[in-house]
Amino acid sequence: MALLESGEMYLESILILSRRGGKVRSVDVSEYMGFSKPSVSRAIGLLKSGGYITVDPDGYIALTDVGTEVAERIYERHTLLTEFLVRLGVERETASADACKMEHHLSDETFAAIKNHAEILGK
Numbered sequence: 001m002a003l004l005e006s007g008e009m010y011l012e013s014i015l016i017l018s019r020r021g022g023k024v025r026s027v028d029v030s031e032y033m034g035f036s037k038p039s040v041s042r043a044i045g046l047l048k049s050g051g052y053i054t055v056d057p058d059g060y061i062a063l064t065d066v067g068t069e070v071a072e073r074i075y076e077r078h079t080l081l082t083e084f085l086v087r088l089g090v091e092r093e094t095a096s097a098d099a100c101k102m103e104h105h106l107s108d109e110t111f112a113a114i115k116n117h118a119e120i121l122g123k
Helices: 003-020 026-033 037-049 065-087 093-102 106-123
Strands: 051-054 060-063
Touching: 003 026, 003 037, 003 060, 003 065, 026 037, 026 093, 037 065, 060 065, 065 093
Parallel strands: none
Antiparallel strands: 051 060
8 A cells, every 4th residue: 555645644643643643543533633533533544555554452652663663754854854944044844834735745755865964964
């Protein structure tokens, strides 16, 4: 199953929520992302059928190895791009919103170049 931008956002959200409090349920994702429960339920079903998450009998969501890999990649992009934009003088809230848009569309090559440049600037 090809993962769309929205799927990546769900996986990133699940990762963030699991790091904050451990156990994640659909209602937590719904509240965090500001999406309706039916929309989240549908997305959770698609992510589950795609092998990105598991849902236990109590409704708790866990990332699979593949889901974790995607979520961590997107989260790294988001955090690095946000910090990079802040260093350029962009307000943090705007930088985070812009990073969210950019993180899904940059090629691996471009992201690696930005990451390398950010590391050079950080030294």
